[in-house]
Amino acid sequence: MGEMRAAVLFLWIQCTSGWMHPKCQIYDSGEDLGHFLKWTCNYLPRHAEHYTAACEDVTAIEEDLLGLPPNINTFCISMANGQNRSMSLGFFSQFQDLEYLYIDGCFTQILPTGNIHLPNLQHMYLIVKWGMGSGCCNCHIGPHTFRNLVNLCDLTIQGYRLTAMAPDVFHGMTQLQRFIISEPCVEDLSEILCRIMNIKSLIELKIKAPEIQTLNQSNCSILNTKESMKPVFNNLASADFSFGEIPHIEEGALAWLQNLTGLSGAFSQEVLLRLPLSGIQQIQYFSCSGSNEIDIERICNVVFLLSIKKIHLANANMRSLSMSSVELCTGLEYMYLGGLGSIHPSPHLKWNFITSLKNLNRLNIDFLRDKNPEICSFQKQPITWLTKLTLLINIQILFAKQFSCLVTLQYLDLTQNLISNIEDFAFMGLTNLESLDITQNKITQINANTFFGLHSLTWLDLRNNPLIHNIEAMSFTHLTSLKQVFLGQVNNPLTEPVIKLNLTLIFGGILSQLTHLYISSAMRPKGYMGQRVQAG
Structure with missing residues (x-):
């Protein structure tokens, strides 16, 4: 009996909605992606003579994505609900024009490309499937997994448990400039910093880690590696950190960084006053929330010490707002003030505070009650600095x-x-x-x-x-x-x-x-x- 081999035949039909495929629709540079996950795909650039592959309900990448044309420039993949099998980055080596790779889903393991490079891949997004709930993706990613992505300059990882990855998972990434780590399911900032400290090319770093509750001095010995005990980042031009409720800040906890582009979190007044002791020298944008009111004078003291330019204060004690209380906030260019109106009654605002903020060009006051704001009745001279x-x-x-x-x-x-x-x-x-x-x-x-x-x-x-x-x-x-x-x-x-x-x-x-x-x-x-x- 002759050997029988199963053949897979894909029929490509070009029409106004793209190419036909069991899991994917293939669009050229001039076509709209239609209804497909606009929040993930439509903002990704597309180029002439290349294709965008929008794939839904994928269960196994190596099997479900067979037969696609080789000149795909952008992949936007939505995995089926639940945890999928392992994925090898080497599968994408057949797409030598690939620049953007977006995968929405969780895997048990992500394997490296082997000895094959993806020479044009510059942007990669690994996102946990929306709707999986609060649980993290426990995906094992081994050492040097991304090393052969030789031109990768932009990486986003969201919803993947970082402790399931090897300590040297990001080693060998020589071109990475922008790194976004969101919801990594870790309680110690060192788990993040010590994994990325060898990315010398890093210029922009964004971390959103609501599980982190205490800011301690970073110590890379927790990873049992031979690396330096403290992380060092020499080339960072932008660092933006977002945390949940922070009940404690250790002295010198952020001394390795010195300057922050943005810092967000829920702080009590006591913890807020410890922020200048963390080692931070400057914060451009600071956002403070929480259930405890913050006196305006206290926050302005922090604004002055850390040269803050923009502030978003959602738990302000509006009763403490006055010309004198904002004297140390004179460097502010943007101010958002929101009071805990549902907890504490709102006062009649003392609008003359604007007179002291001569660098302020944007002011936003929300969730208060002042039926007749006397904004200009106090002012003998015009306010020439406020534009919004x-x-x-x-x-x-x-x-x-x-x-x-x-x-x-x-x-x-x-x-x-x-x-x-x-x-x-x-x-x-x-x-x-x-x-x-x-x-x-x-x-x-x-x-x-x-x-x-x-x-x-x-x-x-x-x-x-x-x-x-x-x-x-x-x-x-x-x-x-x-x-x-x-x-x-x-x-x-x-x-x-x-x-x-x-x-x-x-x-x-x-x-x-x-x-x-x-x-x-x-x-x-x-x-x-x-x-x-x-x-x-």
């Missing part, structure tokens, strides 16, 4: 000249307040304002002088103000720079079966310069039929 302001403080009424001192403001966001009334000339003085967002409020009427003085305004958003039914004539005619307007739902009284909206009367001569005018289908109360919209 976001307020979510349950404002109900905007009074005349409420923002008049903010003469350089370019962006004003009043989304999700309780604004029901805007007095005439409320925005007087904002001659440089370019963007105004008042969505999700309770505005019912627009008057001729509601937006008076906004000569530089190009963007106006009024969506989700459910009862706008009266827009006076000439309301927008003086907005000579306006380009985009979002009116949203326009309603009318029950006595009028037709909504009449004379756009020429409302906008005047500026109507022709608009590039975008959005008016949604008009709404009646539930159960009402027979409404028509008439625009003139």
